Amino acid sequence: MVVGSGPGGLQASYLLGRYGIKHAVISADPGPGGMFRRFPFFQRLLSWTKPNAPYPQGTREYEWYDWNSLLAVEPENRSVMPPLMDGTSEFPSRPEMEAGLRTFAERTGLAVRYGTRWESTSRDGEGFLLHTSDGDYRAGTLIFAVGVAEAWSPATNGIEHVSHYVDTLDASAYAGKRLFIMGKQNSGFELASGLLHVASRIILASPRPAQLSVNTHSLAGVRARYVQPWEDSNLGGGVFIVNATIERVERHADGITVHTRRSDNGEPFAAEVDSVIAATGFQCPLHDLTDLGVTVFGQSRLPSMTNFYESATVPGIFFAGTIGQGVAGLKKYGIPANSGAVQGARYNARLMVQHVAETRFGVVRPRPRIKAADAIDYLLTEATTAPELWNQKSYLARAVSTDGHTLHDEGIVSLADFVDSPGPDAVAITVETDETGDIHPAVYVRRHGRVDSDARLQNSPLHDYRTAAHRRELLALTRGIIRR
Amino acid sequence: MNQDEVVDALAGVSLFADLRRPQLEAVAHTFTEESFPQGQRILRQGFQGTGFYVIVDGEVAVHIDGEERARLGKGDFFGEMSVLLGEPPVADIVALGSLRVLHLSGPELPGFLRQYPPVMYRMLQAVARRLRNANRWRN
Numbered sequence: 001m002v003v004g005s006g007p008g009g010l011q012a013s014y015l016l017g018r019y020g021i022k023h024a025v026i027s028a029d030p031g032p033g034g035m036f037r038r039f040p041f042f043q044r045l046l047s048w049t050k051p052n053a054p055y056p057q058g059t060r061e062y063e064w065y066d067w068n069s070l071l072a073v074e075p076e077n078r079s080v081m082p083p084l085m086d087g088t089s090e091f092p093s094r095p096e097m098e099a100g101l102r103t104f105a106e107r108t109g110l111a112v113r114y115g116t117r118w119e120s121t122s123r124d125g126e127g128f129l130l131h132t133s134d135g136d137y138r139a140g141t142l143i144f145a146v147g148v149a150e151a152w153s154p155a156t157n158g159i160e161h162v163s164h165y166v167d168t169l170d171a172s173a174y175a176g177k178r179l180f181i182m183g184k185q186n187s188g189f190e191l192a193s194g195l196l197h198v199a200s201r202i203i204l205a206s207p208r209p210a211q212l213s214v215n216t217h218s219l220a221g222v223r224a225r226y227v228q229p230w231e232d233s234n235l236g237g238g239v240f241i242v243n244a245t246i247e248r249v250e251r252h253a254d255g256i257t258v259h260t261r262r263s264d265n266g267e268p269f270a271a272e273v274d275s276v277i278a279a280t281g282f283q284c285p286l287h288d289l290t291d292l293g294v295t296v297f298g299q300s301r302l303p304s305m306t307n308f309y310e311s312a313t314v315p316g317i318f319f320a321g322t323i324g325q326g327v328a329g330l331k332k333y334g335i336p337a338n339s340g341a342v343q344g345a346r347y348n349a350r351l352m353v354q355h356v357a358e359t360r361f362g363v364v365r366p367r368p369r370i371k372a373a374d375a376i377d378y379l380l381t382e383a384t385t386a387p388e389l390w391n392q393k394s395y396l397a398r399a400v401s402t403d404g405h406t407l408h409d410e411g412i413v414s415l416a417d418f419v420d421s422p423g424p425d426a427v428a429i430t431v432e433t434d435e436t437g438d439i440h441p442a443v444y445v446r447r448h449g450r451v452d453s454d455a456r457l458q459n460s461p462l463h464d465y466r467t468a469a470h471r472r473e474l475l476a477l478t479r480g481i482i483r484r
Numbered sequence: 485m486n487q488d489e490v491v492d493a494l495a496g497v498s499l500f501a502d503l504r505r506p507q508l509e510a511v512a513h514t515f516t517e518e519s520f521p522q523g524q525r526i527l528r529q530g531f532q533g534t535g536f537y538v539i540v541d542g543e544v545a546v547h548i549d550g551e552e553r554a555r556l557g558k559g560d561f562f563g564e565m566s567v568l569l570g571e572p573p574v575a576d577i578v579a580l581g582s583l584r585v586l587h588l589s590g591p592e593l594p595g596f597l598r599q600y601p602p603v604m605y606r607m608l609q610a611v612a613r614r615l616r617n618a619n620r621w622r623n
Contacts, residue, residue: 154487208513245509263510297519297584299487304519304582312521312582328518332533334589420525434533435591450550453530453572 001026001130001139005112006034007101007342008145008321008349011070013110015353018073021361023139026116026132032105033098034321035149041168042194044091046186046223047343049081055385057082063387067343068092070104071350080104091225118146120288128292128316141360143352145321148300148340150285153278154182158249161256162276165191176200177274180258182246184210188279189226192239196228203271204229205242206280207263217437218335244269249276284323292317302326307417308355309348318356324348329395329416333435337395347388347396351414367401367408375400375407375482376474379429383441383457383465388412394432394442401426402481415444422449427478432456441465443477487512490586493540497559499610502602514596515586520579527563527577534573535589536563542583547576555580564607567593 002013005027013025029037036045045068051057053065057079063071069081081100085092092100105112117133127140151164165187171194178201181188189210192202204210211221212230222230232239244260247268258271283301290296293314295304303319304312305327311317319326325340327348338344357363370378382389382398389396389412399410401424410426418428425447432442441457457465457473475483490512494500500508515538520526526544527534538561546554546562553575556562566573567590588596597604 206513207510245506261506263506266504266506295519295582298517302519304521304584306521307524312519326519328520328587330528330531330533331518331535331587331589332531333591334535334587416524419528419531420523432533451528454532456532 001128001137001141002143002145002320003027003118003130004034004145004147004321005029005032005105005114006036006145006147006321007070008147008323008345009034009112009143010101010105010110011346011349012143012145012320012353013112014070014072014104014108015350016356017108017110019353019357019361019363021353021357023143024137025110025112026118026130026134026137027112027114028117028133030114031102032110032112033101034145035147036094036097036101038094038166039149040094040187040190040194042171043190043225044089044093045097046091046219046225047341048090049085049092050090051082051085051087060387061385064385064390067341067391068097068100070101070342071346072104072108074108077104077108080107118287121292123292126316141316141318141356143318143320143356144286144289144323145319146285146323148282148284148302148322148325150283151278152281152283152299154246154280156246156249158251159278161249161251162278165277165279165282168277171195171198174199174275178255178272179203180205180256180271180273180276181279182206182276183279183281184208184222184241185279186222186226187282189222189229191277191279192229193226196232196239199238201238201240201273202229203240203242203258203273204233205244205246205258205260205271207243207245209243210241216335217433217435219338219341220334220336242269289314289317297326300326307414309352310355316360318352320349320352321345324352327416329414330419332394332432335394335433337392339392339395343391344395347392347412351396351412365411367410370400370407370409372407372483376471376478377466378409379427379474380441380465380470383429383431384463386412389429389431393439394430397428397430397444399426399428400482407482418446419444419451425481427481429474439463441470443474445477445481447481490517490540493558494538494586497538497561499538499561499603499606501606503600507600511600512586514592515588518585518587520583520585522579522581522583524579524583525576526579526583526585527566527573527575529574529576530572532572533590534563534566535587536567536593537561537577537588538586540584540586542585543580544583545578545580547578548574561610563590564593564611566590 002025047067049066055061120131130137151166184206213221233241243263248259250257428444440459
């Protein structure tokens with residue numbers, strides 16, 4: 001069973017279909033799109049689809065230039081997004097993204113049972129029973145792609161006077177108002193940037209300083225598209241970015257007073273406003289899965305998972321879509337993977353469904369032979385053009401193993417699983433960014449069942465690693481595995 | 485674990501014993517909570533770019549060259565040596581069961597310690613204690 005019809009559920013269902021694995025998809029929504037049926041409110045998405053790229057639309061390499069189309073094998077189902085965008089931006093609007101997901105679902109013939117709400121879950125022998133508004137469904141394997149969009153607000157004194165991001169109104173409702181936004185991550189900045197032209201004053205507050213993605217050299221932090229309020233605040237343009245803990249919210253005749261405590265000196269600071277919006281966070285709506293034994297962690301109540309997105313505590317329960325952000329991977333230099341976004345989650349879904357197919361449906365993965373003479377160039381070409389490696393840097397890798405005589409292509413693998421699992425001598429290559437923002441290939445070599453170190457190849461101004469120098473470096477690192 | 489539970493867990497960590505509640509809340513917001521299944525390595529011997537971790541729930545084993553040398557549990561921390569020295573870890577840290585940690589990236593640790601001098605002092609004491617124990621063992 002798959003629960004959810006956002007990008008995660010749709011991608012998982014398509015991939016299950018490709019393996020011929022019988023499944024049903026239910027969704028409480030009346031149609032496909034998941035969170036993109038509602039969010040973001042005012043702004044475009046943060047994921048690009050570039051109509052003109054170094055590689056033609058529909059090719060595998062093009063997936064690095066199109067973060068919004070789901071993955072498919074058939075040419076007519078690939079690169080669905082570009083023709084649906086109006087051409088004025090590399091970022092789709094919310095309606096364009098929703099249309100893209102609807103187009104994918106229709107073209108690939110995904111049979112989603114819309115208007116069917118998952119209500120509760122119980123065990124049924126070796127499998128599970130899903131209790132839904134449409135009756136009970138029995139399945140041996142469950143895949144939850146229910147997103148992380150359930151509104152969550154802190155238990156602050158006076159929280160009843162605060163509305164949540166999900167209930168944000170049309171921009172006109174905030175015309176001339178003094179706005180207080182709790183939270184300084186993307187959702188807070190998205191609201192602020194969308195209301196700069198109507199609100200009379202905007203305060204953005206949370207205990208710790210905002211991080212900007214341009215400083216973290218990654219997609220972590222507030223993205224460039226939403227940074228205008230930051231500049232307004234620097235210039236003193238009616239926007240105030242404050243590091244403070246919100247202690248109490250008080251409504252009175254003329255508006256609302258928000259009582260806070262500053263993070264720098266612990267002094268109290270109060271603001272008089274008309275409206276308070278909590279862009280503080282979202283939770284994963286896992287209903288009664290915790291009663292079944294699924295453990296969760298963090299403010300978002302993400303499930304604890306294995307590297308293949310299976311519950312760490314209840315075998316047979318898997319997750320797809322943005323929930324995969326709970327599998328941190330190596331997170332070198334603190335840089336997270338893109339598992340929370342469509343461009344990363346779609347590849348994670350491929351890994352997850354492959355794992356389900358192999359471990360629960362008897363599918364055997366082909367491991368094509370690679371000639372030793374071709375292996376070095378193959379790995380370097382992957383580092384240069386493989387969309388999996390670029391979308392999920394330091395998280396997914398291309399691996400090649402040896403049985404002593406022959407080299408085999410292990411496919412795209414989870415890097416965390418590769419470096420921590422015993423196995424035959426093998427090489428994995430990925431792309432990584434370090435703390436200075438330098439992008440380069442990284443190589444992991446498994447010998448005698450262990451990966452003892454990481455190594456990096458030199459960088460390249462246009463990120464093309466198919467050079468003689470790179471070949472020499474990779475050859476030296478993989479001696480005894482690729483070549484004798 | 486909601487934010488209050490994280491702050492309560494941090495209050496029990498000796499490293500943060502000198503911080504008041506508002507500071508603990510700021511610390512809780514600075515770190516990222518992560519979860520690892522049994523057998524997963526959190527710190528890897530010889531790998532670059534590792535970070536600093538505080539255990540909020542669960543246990544880990546410290547392995548050097550494949551041999552278990554120690555165990556750490558709730559309230560303990562690890563990873564600071566690599567960050568302080570700018571060198572890869574000399575040990576593997578492996579989750580012994582379902583594990584929840586708070587993670588601060590390597591690049592953020594120096595700034596964090598400078599922002600909270602009492603934490604830096606307690607870390608200094610912990611490292612000194614380890615050095616003394618290592619010398620004792622050697623002698």
